[in-house]
Amino acid sequence: MHKTEEIIFLIDDDPSIRRSITLFLTAANYHVETYCSSEEYLARDRFEGTGCILLDMNLDGKSGFDLQNELISQDSLLPIIFITGFGNIPMSVQALKQGAINFLEKPFNDEELLRSISEALTLSRKLIAEHEEIDKARNLISRLSPRENEILKYLLTGMLNKQIAGELDIAENTVKNHRQSICEKLEVKSVPEILRIADKAAIIHSIVKD
Numbered sequence: 001m002h003k004t005e006e007i008i009f010l011i012d013d014d015p016s017i018r019r020s021i022t023l024f025l026t027a028a029n030y031h032v033e034t035y036c037s038s039e040e041y042l043a044r045d046r047f048e049g050t051g052c053i054l055l056d057m058n059l060d061g062k063s064g065f066d067l068q069n070e071l072i073s074q075d076s077l078l079p080i081i082f083i084t085g086f087g088n089i090p091m092s093v094q095a096l097k098q099g100a101i102n103f104l105e106k107p108f109n110d111e112e113l114l115r116s117i118s119e120a121l122t123l124s125r126k127l128i129a130e131h132e133e134i135d136k137a138r139n140l141i142s143r144l145s146p147r148e149n150e151i152l153k154y155l156l157t158g159m160l161n162k163q164i165a166g167e168l169d170i171a172e173n174t175v176k177n178h179r180q181s182i183c184e185k186l187e188v189k190s191v192p193e194i195l196r197i198a199d200k201a202a203i204i205h206s207i208v209k210d
Contacts, residue, residue, distance in 0.1 A: 038062035052120035057084035079120040137200035
């Protein structure tokens with residue numbers, strides 16, 4: 001993926017900082033969008049592509065921490081790199097515990113910024129790929145009929161066809177037919193493959209919880 005297909009979201013209330021970082025990152029062939037506040041960024045349509053956020057900690061209105069918490073609640077896939085002129089150890093520890101990639105104090109080293117952005121974009125691509133796999137698994141599961149879903153849950157517990165037939169009071173051959181249909185709809189050929197899809201779709205976790 002070319003850098004220009006990815007977006008670096010820079011959120012800082014200092015115009016000179018926004019300008020200097022934008023010029024530097026643009027020269028490094030990155031596409032940058034700038035915002036002066038958390039509120040201005042949140043007014044933007046949700047971005048679903050590869051990117052990251054360069055976020056000033058001390059903003060008027062919603063602080064950097066406030067925005068980080070809000071994005072976490074929205075299941076944002078954009079990694080955050082905090083930047084601040086008034087950092088301290090407790091602040092950096094809290095930011096990193098909540099998933100920030102790095103915590104850079106102004107003025108920061110250009111190479112360190114580029115390294116952090118590279119790491120953030122690599123993570124962004126990984127998160128998007130995982131999210132797409134989850135969506136695909138859920139879409140496949142949604143193809144199943146209510147009876148196939150019922151049989152699927154028994155399969156996930158390790159039950160054999162004969163045992164499932166006994167539980168549902170149906171013929172073993174009926175279970176075999178449903179099992180074949182499940183494999184066709186999930187585009188797999190074996191139970192281990194079914195397990196992987198169910199795991200991605202979080203079905204296994206719900207069964208264990210129940």
